Amino acid sequence: MSDKQKKKLTALQQEYQSFAKAREPGRPVTKNILRAFIVGGVICIVAQGISDFFLWNFDFTEKTVGNPTAAVMILISVILTSVGIYDHIAQWAGAGTAVPVTGFANSIASAAIEHRSEGLVLGVGGNMFKLAGSVIVFGVFAAFVVALIKTILAMLEGS
Amino acid sequence: MLHGHQTWLFNNQPTIVATAVVGGPFEALGPLADDFDLLHGDLWLEQDSFEKAQKKLLEDACAKAIQKGGLQKQDVQFFLAGDLLNQIISSSFAARTLATPFLGLYGACSSSMESLSLAALIVNSRAANYVLCGTVSHNGAVEKQFRYPTEYGSQKPPTAQWTVTAAGVALLAAEGEGPKVTSATIGKIVDMGITDPYNMGGAMAPAAVDTITAHFRDLDIDPREYDLIVTGDLGRVGYEIAADLFKKHNLDIPAEIFKDCGMMIYGPDQQAEVLSGGSGCGCSAAVTYGHLLNRMKKGELRKILVVATGALLSPLSYQQKESIPCIAHAVSIESSQ
Numbered sequence: 001m002s003d004k005q006k007k008k009l010t011a012l013q014q015e016y017q018s019f020a021k022a023r024e025p026g027r028p029v030t031k032n033i034l035r036a037f038i039v040g041g042v043i044c045i046v047a048q049g050i051s052d053f054f055l056w057n058f059d060f061t062e063k064t065v066g067n068p069t070a071a072v073m074i075l076i077s078v079i080l081t082s083v084g085i086y087d088h089i090a091q092w093a094g095a096g097t098a099v100p101v102t103g104f105a106n107s108i109a110s111a112a113i114e115h116r117s118e119g120l121v122l123g124v125g126g127n128m129f130k131l132a133g134s135v136i137v138f139g140v141f142a143a144f145v146v147a148l149i150k151t152i153l154a155m156l157e158g159s
Numbered sequence: 160m161l162h163g164h165q166t167w168l169f170n171n172q173p174t175i176v177a178t179a180v181v182g183g184p185f186e187a188l189g190p191l192a193d194d195f196d197l198l199h200g201d202l203w204l205e206q207d208s209f210e211k212a213q214k215k216l217l218e219d220a221c222a223k224a225i226q227k228g229g230l231q232k233q234d235v236q237f238f239l240a241g242d243l244l245n246q247i248i249s250s251s252f253a254a255r256t257l258a259t260p261f262l263g264l265y266g267a268c269s270s271s272m273e274s275l276s277l278a279a280l281i282v283n284s285r286a287a288n289y290v291l292c293g294t295v296s297h298n299g300a301v302e303k304q305f306r307y308p309t310e311y312g313s314q315k316p317p318t319a320q321w322t323v324t325a326a327g328v329a330l331l332a333a334e335g336e337g338p339k340v341t342s343a344t345i346g347k348i349v350d351m352g353i354t355d356p357y358n359m360g361g362a363m364a365p366a367a368v369d370t371i372t373a374h375f376r377d378l379d380i381d382p383r384e385y386d387l388i389v390t391g392d393l394g395r396v397g398y399e400i401a402a403d404l405f406k407k408h409n410l411d412i413p414a415e416i417f418k419d420c421g422m423m424i425y426g427p428d429q430q431a432e433v434l435s436g437g438s439g440c441g442c443s444a445a446v447t448y449g450h451l452l453n454r455m456k457k458g459e460l461r462k463i464l465v466v467a468t469g470a471l472l473s474p475l476s477y478q479q480k481e482s483i484p485c486i487a488h489a490v491s492i493e494s495s496q
Contacts, residue, residue, distance in 0.1 A: 009352045013352035020361045023396070027316050028317070086312050087311060098312060098313070106310070107311060109310070110307070110311040113310055114308035117207060117209075130308075
């Protein structure tokens with residue numbers, strides 16, 4: 001908790017919070033990091049296998065094989081989400097399943113499933129990007145800023 | 160009647176003549192499965208949304224309680240209910256089916272004892288002969304309302320709790336066979352400034368302790384008069400904190416008579432899913448009206464105090480960084496034998 005928030009608490013509240021904190025189990029950080037490392041790595045190995053499969057069997061190059069590989073990973077994630085397995089893996093794996101593209105696909109698919117009962121347009125359409133929306137907004141904005149810096153640097157070099 | 164600051168004594172002995180408890184598939188795997196009147200194998204209850212499933216749970220429990228009480232639904236004079244969805248739709252929609260005069264309540268997970276204490280007050284004052292009261296929660300519907308989509312893969316911390324899929328309903332009568340509701344202590348809001356919605360137990364424990372302390376102060380009795388003092392849904396984390404708070408405040412409650420419904424409803428093999436314990440307003444209602452009253456009927460318990468705890472936050476309020484105001488209501492139930 002930030003200092004600013006803590007100042008607003010009364011002495012009694014502060015006393016209770018440290019009293020309660022001593023009795024609450026914290027997040028098992030080391031265990032979570034290890035699990036995330038293992039599961040994240042396994043997902044990458046699977047994706048590497050799919051990528052190699054496309055490279056050997058079809059007419060792809062190192063550059064073009066990325067798109068079909070991501071598409072297959074997204075498909076796997078969406079299938080696991082819709083049969084109700086992905087969230088159980090995620091509780092165990094944490095960031096390991098959240099960081100790869102599978103986590104992004106899960107956030108969209110789960111929101112779409114969740115709001116299906118409110119109809120296709122207002123339900124699925126309106127809520128699909130409820131969680132992924134902020135990733136897209138800040139992702140696009142960050143890309144814009146980086147591209148702007150790159151363009152300015154290129155112009156300075158050229159002049 | 161009013162005794163001390165915030166406690167009602169029910170001298171006319173409102174009687175719980177019938178109760179009904181309906182649960183979902185995950186509750187069917189728990190240690191209290193035998194205490195449910197009806198268990199659904201399908202989380203959707205053959206409905207096309209979780210919200211409708213939650214309404215169905217409450218409707219089923221109401222119908223069962225009325226049937227067990229040997230009444231028709233027109234014999235019930237008032238229906239008091241609450242749930243956790245926006246605008247308490249499940250309660251209102253179930254009341255539409257019942258077509259009984261209805262008072263909707265919201266006290267988050269404390270609604271179970273809020274409704275029971277008010278129902279007892281109505282019956283005790285002879286304002287009605289039969290009052291039905293109950294609460295419901297559904298894992299899918301409530302998680303959707305308060306947290307992330309059910310299938311979203313987020314890692315919950317060990318302090319998080321699992322919303323119980325269950326409805327518990329009690330039928331109170333002015334006369335009849337069954338356990339008596341003898342007193343109720345209405346709690347006040349306690350806010351210790353906790354803002355983490357994944358730590359409800361830690362937020363609610365001081366409210367439970369406040370109400371229990373008030374109960375014994377108002378009635379001037381010893382905690383050992385009760386065979387069991389049970390909190391609604393503090394979970395393991397909140398339970399430990401509450402037990403230590405009692406010690407700190409010199410209220411001597413032996414560990415063997417202090418329990419928590421959220422820790423009773425699921426077994427050790429369900430631990431990985433439920434984390435700190437069960438929660439939701441179906442939790443305390445289902446455990447009390449099912450398991451605890453059954454034990455009372457068997458003569459294992461004579462007098463119990465049920466303290467339902469509620470966290471009065473909304474998804475909006477915690478996003479705006481508001482702290483979580485909490486409340487607890489205590490109701491004492493005594494065996495008639």
